Amino acid sequence: MDALVPLFDALLGALLLWLAWQSIFAADLFRAVVSFMIFGLLMALAWVRLEAPDIALAEAAIGAGVTGALLLSALGRLPRERYAEAAQHILSHSYWLLFWAPVVLLAWFLWSLEAAPPSPPGLGEMVAIHQPAAGVDNPVTAVLLAFRALDTLLEIGVLLLGSLAIWSLGPSPWSTGPAMPSPALPAMARALFPAFVLVSVYLLWRGSHAPGGAFPAGAVMGAGGVLMLLAGARPWLTGGEQGPWRWLLTLGLGTMLVVASVTQFAGYVFFQYPSDWSGRLITLLELAAGLSIALLLFALYLGGQPPVRWRDRGWQ
């Protein structure tokens, strides 16, 4: 049995390389996108093999799920005759040069490298020592929301900024969306949606002591919303100025900014949590961030600024 493990790893590595090649060079864009989604799933498997279940979860939910859905919806809006053209136009020769320069550099260095000394350990031990002080049981959550909370704040900022950037490019094309893909989809989506909500709440709760947390939870919830959209539901996220949506989209970033800055007025340093409150504050941040992430991923999928009022497309 143990002899099979290296074989499995080798196979996984080879498949990953082949799928990466396919998703870059496949002449048919649909094939490329599907290869990319499978790549994400196998990559998640690779993370499991590397004993990084948190990254595996995120990779599966975001790398394969959300990104795949985004790519497929972009593909659906591309004029069919431009498929082949697009494959050639998107990347000109200079980009390929830039792409290969680091690869060649890397290969050359790896070639010229002598037998490298075993690399020193990362920060795992240090995180384990300080984790109790952060007030959570999951080391990944401790890193994301305590030790390196600034990175997480900025990442949520990037997500919000991404949505704003897409809104700034024009109105959402969903109001003139494609026709219903399958008559069975609406009923199925309605049946599945509670499951999505349940799973994301579970992941959020789990984040305090085991792999899970705001990003996977938000991604699952967002994916549920995307499924409803695909099934023809009327999106409830509007671009109106007065609606609650703008508050909810910014809730994650706003809460983190407030928590980071107010404790300074009680004598703490920037981004320091009072030690008695640490666990509760982190749970609050997870909740706010998870909600915003779900909505933001959904907003990304709308592909533009939603109208003030959606026209009812119904469930027909």
Place this chain on the structure above:
Amino acid sequence: MIPDLFQIGPSLLFVAPLFAAIAAFVRPRAGAGIYLVSAGLITVASLALVLMVGTLGAWRMDLGGWVPPLGIGWQVDGLSVAMLLLTALVMGGAGVYRVAEGDAGHSPLFWPLWLFLWGGLNALFLSADLFNLYVTLELVSLAAVALIAMGGRTALVPAWRYFIATLLGSTVFLMGVALLYGQHGSLDMRLLQGALGPAAIELLASLLITLGLLLKGAVFPLHFWLPAAHGRAPSAVSAALSGVVVTAAFYLMVRLWFGPFSPMLTPALALALGAMGAMGILWGGVMALLQRRLKMLIAYSTVSQLGYVLLVFPLVASGILAAQAWHGAVVLILTHGFAKAALFLSAGVLIRSLGHDRIDRLKGPGQGPALAWLAFALGAVSLVGLPPSGGFMAKWWLLQSALAAGAWHWALVILAGSLLTAVYLFRVLGGPTAGAMTPSSDHSTRAMGFTALILALAAWIPGFVPIPLTGALADTWGMP
């Protein structure tokens, strides 16, 4: 308990623009007002930080009380506060220009994007952590792409090209960061300083990081995306991009190669970086000379002028008057930022009042609003490097260092670049000045002209006020 100013000051610079971005998104109609209030606050805080570092010296912050390598550190030293002040004045000035321009036809999402850009830049200049720097670079790039795209239909393709280029730059940068973390288990620049040696894998990591930054800084021959992106963007955005955003990549190169990467800065590598800078100076200058549109000319001028910053590597490596070369490069970054922002803003005023920016039809300062021409001329003089402007100080220091080291080839490049700059800028200014200079027709054009003028004057400050830069910069690393 009294809040600690050493904590509040930097954190305000980080928090204020992001809060303002949220507010401007939730209340789009109040966008300009929210922007003005936050811009005032940030500018005051930046000035306060400059004074604090100038009088009390540099300090570091451990965010959340978690000491690196576990947590993320910020550094508040001479180099970062200089960049923060540049950002405050350029982003502040260009934003006021945008307010004066009026709202007609503008997307209400401009202000949230603009404030996100500002927040990302402030976070970048404060950060002392390589991964955190990557995230701030992402924030800055994404905001910049969206802002370029606001230039209308013709700006979409340049914005897209910039997006691809900058994303590639980020990815390569991140690869280098991951390699360093794998080797040393730390991302903090202070901790990495002294820990890095001239081993192959560390050289690879630093080269990857530098490659990413060269791409983001549009260094010759990777400058292909810059002219169209900066030329097609709305004028206020062009000013911010050329004045600060591109410059951030140069800031990081200087900080890294004279900081943690310094053991790897071999003469050959310094020569290679300097040669890229020299090629950029000449190529950008010649291309600027060939342009037909004013904004494209100014954009190519950015490729040319920022090439000077890379000359600092061979000049410092030669070891003679190294500190002077280094200060010259920093002052060049600052004065170029101010002067270039002034040039883009005055070009914007000219386009607004004349309806075009074709150089052959501009006919010199005889036509159009006098204020804009004045700002253009003052900015141009500093860019060329004529005394007593700030640009003169910068180029003079670089030149002195080159001459003292006997590096005639660098001295020649510095002089040739200045000559090229003079030719392409005075080609614009060379029309009949005796014509009827029209005073600005309306309030908003006048206000726009004033912001350009103030930025142009800021580029002259280092020539008159002996800024305590030498002292402030000296404690950045204690060397060179």
